[in-house]
Amino acid sequence: MSRRRVTLADLAEAAGVSRTTASLVMTGRGRELRISHDVEQRVLRAADELGYRPNAVSVGLRTGTTRTIGFVSDTVATSHLAGDMIKGALEAARERGVMLFIGESEGDPELERGLLHAMQDRQVDGIILAAMFTRTIKVPKDIGPAVLLNALPRPASGLPSIVPDEIEAGRSAARVLLDAGHHDEVYVIGAGPTLQDVPADSVAAVERLIGIRETGLKIAGARVCPDWQPEHGLAATRALLADHRPRALICLNDRVAIGAYQALAEAGLSVPGDVSVVSFDDHPIASWMWPKLTTVALPHYELGRKAVEVLFAQMAGEVEPGQVFRVPMPVRHRESVVARA
Amino acid sequence: MSRRRVTLADLAEAAGVSRTTASLVMTGRGRELRISHDVEQRVLRAADELGYRPNAVSVGLRTGTTRTIGFVSDTVATSHLAGDMIKGALEAARERGVMLFIGESEGDPELERGLLHAMQDRQVDGIILAAMFTRTIKVPKDIGPAVLLNALPRPASGLPSIVPDEIEAGRSAARVLLDAGHHDEVYVIGAGPTLQDVPADSVAAVERLIGIRETGLKIAGARVCPDWQPEHGLAATRALLADHRPRALICLNDRVAIGAYQALAEAGLSVPGDVSVVSFDDHPIASWMWPKLTTVALPHYELGRKAVEVLFAQMAGEVEPGQVFRVPMPVRHRESVVARA
DNA sequence: CTGTTAGCGCATTCAG
DNA sequence: CTGAATGCGCTAACAG
Numbered sequence: 001m002s003r004r005r006v007t008l009a010d011l012a013e014a015a016g017v018s019r020t021t022a023s024l025v026m027t028g029r030g031r032e033l034r035i036s037h038d039v040e041q042r043v044l045r046a047a048d049e050l051g052y053r054p055n056a057v058s059v060g061l062r063t064g065t066t067r068t069i070g071f072v073s074d075t076v077a078t079s080h081l082a083g084d085m086i087k088g089a090l091e092a093a094r095e096r097g098v099m100l101f102i103g104e105s106e107g108d109p110e111l112e113r114g115l116l117h118a119m120q121d122r123q124v125d126g127i128i129l130a131a132m133f134t135r136t137i138k139v140p141k142d143i144g145p146a147v148l149l150n151a152l153p154r155p156a157s158g159l160p161s162i163v164p165d166e167i168e169a170g171r172s173a174a175r176v177l178l179d180a181g182h183h184d185e186v187y188v189i190g191a192g193p194t195l196q197d198v199p200a201d202s203v204a205a206v207e208r209l210i211g212i213r214e215t216g217l218k219i220a221g222a223r224v225c226p227d228w229q230p231e232h233g234l235a236a237t238r239a240l241l242a243d244h245r246p247r248a249l250i251c252l253n254d255r256v257a258i259g260a261y262q263a264l265a266e267a268g269l270s271v272p273g274d275v276s277v278v279s280f281d282d283h284p285i286a287s288w289m290w291p292k293l294t295t296v297a298l299p300h301y302e303l304g305r306k307a308v309e310v311l312f313a314q315m316a317g318e319v320e321p322g323q324v325f326r327v328p329m330p331v332r333h334r335e336s337v338v339a340r341a
Numbered sequence: 342m343s344r345r346r347v348t349l350a351d352l353a354e355a356a357g358v359s360r361t362t363a364s365l366v367m368t369g370r371g372r373e374l375r376i377s378h379d380v381e382q383r384v385l386r387a388a389d390e391l392g393y394r395p396n397a398v399s400v401g402l403r404t405g406t407t408r409t410i411g412f413v414s415d416t417v418a419t420s421h422l423a424g425d426m427i428k429g430a431l432e433a434a435r436e437r438g439v440m441l442f443i444g445e446s447e448g449d450p451e452l453e454r455g456l457l458h459a460m461q462d463r464q465v466d467g468i469i470l471a472a473m474f475t476r477t478i479k480v481p482k483d484i485g486p487a488v489l490l491n492a493l494p495r496p497a498s499g500l501p502s503i504v505p506d507e508i509e510a511g512r513s514a515a516r517v518l519l520d521a522g523h524h525d526e527v528y529v530i531g532a533g534p535t536l537q538d539v540p541a542d543s544v545a546a547v548e549r550l551i552g553i554r555e556t557g558l559k560i561a562g563a564r565v566c567p568d569w570q571p572e573h574g575l576a577a578t579r580a581l582l583a584d585h586r587p588r589a590l591i592c593l594n595d596r597v598a599i600g601a602y603q604a605l606a607e608a609g610l611s612v613p614g615d616v617s618v619v620s621f622d623d624h625p626i627a628s629w630m631w632p633k634l635t636t637v638a639l640p641h642y643e644l645g646r647k648a649v650e651v652l653f654a655q656m657a658g659e660v661e662p663g664q665v666f667r668v669p670m671p672v673r674h675r676e677s678v679v680a681r682a
Numbered sequence: 683c684t685g686t687t688a689g690c691g692c693a694t695t696c697a698g
Numbered sequence: 699c700t701g702a703a704t705g706c707g708c709t710a711a712c713a714g
Binding site for chain 3: 017018019024036039058060061062063064
Binding site for chain 2: 702706707
């Protein structure tokens, strides 16, 4: 018994007014055009009884605006926590009565073009172009209103960017150790000691290192990992332990830290009793490890939120061309760092 | 210099034909209506040069079909791997030239209604109603073409369901142990031994238990967890080890297994040397643990894929009312099970 | 204060 | 084989 959708014409007829009047009332412009209170109530009541809801497709065609935005990312599969970016965007969108199209390009420019087109053809009001790992991207031409999420444009494109504040995160991590009284025998696992010793294309690595070094914390040494995976963290830490005796480790992300924990355990070293560990990302496992890992969180949820906020601000002309927004990375103090006398 | 979108009228003019002709050619119906090859080529060329792409909003209004489907789930935040369901749906949708709206209801029925409306107002062709943990859900009325993903309707609604085959997964887990020669001292962590001893609302728990018991594997004992979190797995396994000496553990999911690993390590027991461990879910961490965890995978990606396949099959009238599709859960053989003499 | 008219971009009868 | 006319559902000038 599912009924045909009720249209504005149905509403108008039921309320005994013209379509224009019905439209005016429904769009809330009845007041200013001084439509009689009486008529207004009649229309509102009829709308309620009939369960009238405007056909958004028609409105979109007519007004050119669809209250819909597109979210296209390269990959979400590898980094499961990145889903929180979508969640943040989703909520911010919902608060504005906007829906989200999502698409994944798998890093394939051809596919990306296709997705962008499919969205533009559906008249999205704007686009969020997201990367799952912070990096630079080439912005497609004619993309229309858009923001870059977790990415910087190269070459410059005038689009605003939202990125985690990795440099400040580096400082935060170092400060956690400094505040705990760690001044010596602090080693970095995952990259360093120079800014050249980093995994390929990792802006996170270089910015985190920069931040760490800015605090003046003395780095006793570092081990690069070709990739930030647990086994590499394990190998790097094992290698380090072969001829050094760290009192603290800064792991460049949580997966590396998993490996470090394992290597430490193998060497009979306890965390944080013998060695304090700080890390980055706040991957869900960070709070599943024993002891729970103190880490500087990637603010995925906030990033996603900010992206839609900036997108709308931009459409309202409130943002500078090329402006970049850095979202703070909060420290999650847990159990892997202990104060040294 | 971003140009106005080129419309069908522009195309027609450029090709020197009527809008009708242009439309016919572009929709591929030129052939059957015997439009001259010459004219056809002219239109096609013009379309290519102008970069003509039909305005999907207009097509949607005109035809009533938008090549868009809605994906609304309760929560994706807690279970990060569930993002793979979206990924599967996304790819299957893309293969069909369909876009996906996504929305999260946070389990709030009011919010869910709102999302559903927002999607229906945008004339989606169908809806995927997803749950992040397999469970039963009440299907909203007037939902239109829809499928249930990772959920069963209660009461019955006639909608098709896609769920993981948890019972067979239970059998698989038990068989892994049986095949490895485990016949005694096998304990279950997370639920059991009866079907009443399960975390609230967990269909996975009861179905996994059913499957395990069907194989005839002798269960020496079991420990329930109020919730499948690492700390509960840890506590349950500690309690078990206080007065039992297991040779194998079936953990009801990977997070529980993390806790079990820890408890085993504390007790000086090695995996798999002293104790074999099988689990469920194939959470990303399963392959980060040492030794790598053998587990029966939740086929999130496949579930998402299947959902859009079934949705389309259903719209084509190819599925029985209320039909339920069980997606196999594959065993990931890794390093936590060893053969017993 | 309200109704008439037009048109967003497209697909589709119906005549030539 | 092709063009003129219609309408999807809605908003917005413009009159009354």
